[in-house]
Amino acid sequence: MRVDVVSLFPEFVAQMASHGVVARAQERGLLGVHGWNPRDYAEGNYRRVDDRPFGGGPGMVMLIDPLRAALEAARAADAAEARVIYLTPQGTPLTQDKVKELAGRSRLLLLCGRYEGVDERLVEAEVDEELSIGDYVLSGGELAAAVLIDAVARLQPGALNDAESAAQDSFEHGLLDCPHYTRPVEHALGTVPDVLLSGNHALIDAWRRRQALLRTWLRRPDLVDKAALGPEERQWLEQAAATSPE
Ligand SMILES: CN(C)c1ccccc1CNc1ccc(C(N)=O)cn1
Numbered sequence: 001m002r003v004d005v006v007s008l009f010p011e012f013v014a015q016m017a018s019h020g021v022v023a024r025a026q027e028r029g030l031l032g033v034h035g036w037n038p039r040d041y042a043e044g045n046y047r048r049v050d051d052r053p054f055g056g057g058p059g060m061v062m063l064i065d066p067l068r069a070a071l072e073a074a075r076a077a078d079a080a081e082a083r084v085i086y087l088t089p090q091g092t093p094l095t096q097d098k099v100k101e102l103a104g105r106s107r108l109l110l111l112c113g114r115y116e117g118v119d120e121r122l123v124e125a126e127v128d129e130e131l132s133i134g135d136y137v138l139s140g141g142e143l144a145a146a147v148l149i150d151a152v153a154r155l156q157p158g159a160l161n162d163a164e165s166a167a168q169d170s171f172e173h174g175l176l177d178c179p180h181y182t183r184p185v186e187h188a189l190g191t192v193p194d195v196l197l198s199g200n201h202a203l204i205d206a207w208r209r210r211q212a213l214l215r216t217w218l219r220r221p222d223l224v225d226k227a228a229l230g231p232e233e234r235q236w237l238e239q240a241a242a243t244s245p246e
Pocket of ligand 1: 087088089112113114115116117118131132133134135136137138139140141144
């Protein structure tokens with residue numbers, strides 16, 4: 001998968017892509033991340049990339065032409081068609097299902113806004129979809145782009161080894177993850193649930209699934225409704241709900 005990022009701080013995203021799973025995915029040729037700075041395409045000796053908003057008000061708006069030129073340069077760098085995504089608080093909330101859909105594409109072009117955002121005419125002409133990583137405001141779209149890059153990188157076949165993909169699996173089924181424990185067994189902070197020391201993997205898997213279900217039910221009931229629970233899991237939850245102190 002190729003990801004091009006249009007940003008006034010391309011080194012920001014390149015930095016994030018040079019660590020951990022994303023860096024390894026790049027080393028394995030599973031992913032390529034490329035930055036494009038609109039300032040490199042800005043005219044005039046001040047190389048303006050923003051200007052004051054029509055209608056007045058505080059802040060600045062990103063100019064169309066430097067962004068458009070950066071987008072065109074990014075498109076021209078590879079023959080594959082790119083899905084153009086604008087990261088913005090006004091976007092559709094990003095979910096794991098959307099991440100899975102995007103991870104299957106061959107090319108993404110991420111537009112990162114700064115200031116008060118981008119001239120709407122550029123958005124209408126160039127953007128395929130607007131996505132938000134959550135209901136909060138950041139000083140730029142770069143962090144949101146980094147989140148999206150990380151999430152799609154993990155889903156590239158060959159990006160994760162078996163242990164890491166286990167961590168991925170929990171949310172894959174729309175549930176929260178179960179608790180995790182490691183050495184030592186005895187600690188001032190407490191002990192480890194016996195079942196995890198039993199070596200009985202059927203029991204351990206059942207315990208983990210129930211813990212994930214219980215946590216999801218307690219912390220994110222909205223996810224329980226969406227998760228495709230088996231009849232036995234739904235029945236178990238009803239029992240837990242009946243006995244839970246809540
Ligand atoms: C400067 N702002 C407010 C802005 C305004 C319009 C577009 C982009 C930005 C960049 N900021 C962002 C971007 C994304 C998210 C998110 N929730 O995905 C939060 N903030």
